[in-house]
């Protein structure tokens with residue numbers, strides 16, 4: 001018997017600001033950052049397997065099957081839930097890797113929520129977010145699915161409601177390793193803590209920008225090109241940079257003007273992630289069928 005596939009999005013995120021407050025004994029950095037989602041991302045298909053196997057059918061160059069965050073997330077959920085079920089998984093990769101827009105983390109979060117639904121394990125979002133943190137600092141915000149001010153290493157989340165503008169995201173053709181940026185001796189690590197409210201405006205600073213711009217001239221070039229039109233910021237540890245616009249038309253216009261030398265995409269900012277909007281629709285459809 002073939003099972004129906006569950007198709008779910010894995011949206012990108014932006015860090016609208018990112019301050020580094022210090023370094024912990026384990027080497028991880030204490031941050032303050034503001035996460036917002038984009039209506040743009042990867043897509044995953046899930047189908048049940050009765051034999052307990054986890055099989056990802058889409059290869060990502062340079063990432064072995066068992067190291068893929070999708071496979072790791074699925075196995076962690078199997079262990080936690082004790083289920084005997086498995087899954088076939090397909091990925092449509094859209095998000096650039098090492099782009100600072102959280103592609104791998106979002107794929108992992110979509111896997112946790114998708115398989116939790118498919119396997120009917122009943123594990124709550126708090127436990128899924130804690131499980132996700134073991135896969136990466138950015139996974140919990142994708143599991144919770146609400147724009148958030150994040151503290152700690154990114155896991156202490158306070159939901160916030162920033163404006164939802166249109167963004168132009170430029171993708172410099174370099175992959176930035178997060179670990180490499182966090183280990184740079186020149187990184188600013190002594191920013192003073194700020195209060196969650198009022199929500200910091202989208203155009204406040206990212207403490208990684210100076211180090212990333214120095215190491216990657218392509219990123220500096222993208223920032224300078226975008227700054228001719230609007231405030232430009234790095235997201236996460238890069239490589240992507242973004243600017244906010246009041247309408248899609250204005251973001252598209254700048255995108256076209258830069259298109260000869262820079263690739264990118266235009267997407268709406270959202271405070272409820274596409275993944276969570278899709279899951280909400282799914283549960284409404286299910287309860288309509290059963291009522």
Ligand SMILES: C[C@](O)(CO)[C@H](O)COP(=O)(O)OP(=O)(O)OC[C@H]1O[C@@H](n2ccc(N)nc2=O)[C@H](O)[C@@H]1O
Pocket residue numbers: 015027028029030031033100105135136137138139152153154178179182236237
């Ligand atoms: C910079 C951000 O993108 C902001 O959203 C994230 O904090 C990074 O999250 P991520 O990509 O999920 O990062 P992880 O896979 O957890 O960590 C990669 C590496 O970055 C460094 N790292 C990461 C997060 C953090 N708060 N401090 C760190 O020092 C560590 O060396 C770690 O080994």
Ligand SMILES: Nc1ncnc2c1ncn2[C@@H]1O[C@H](COP(=O)(O)OP(=O)(O)OP(=O)(O)O)[C@@H](O)[C@H]1O
Pocket residue numbers: 060062063067068069070096097098099100101102103104105107108138176178236237238239
């Ligand atoms: N499903 C996956 N998608 C992308 N990368 C993955 C995946 N699984 C494992 N990886 C590994 O994780 C690394 C980081 O990928 P990712 O796309 O999350 O980077 P990023 O956008 O810089 O993330 P962040 O914003 O969280 O720092 C990749 O270079 C790759 O080696």
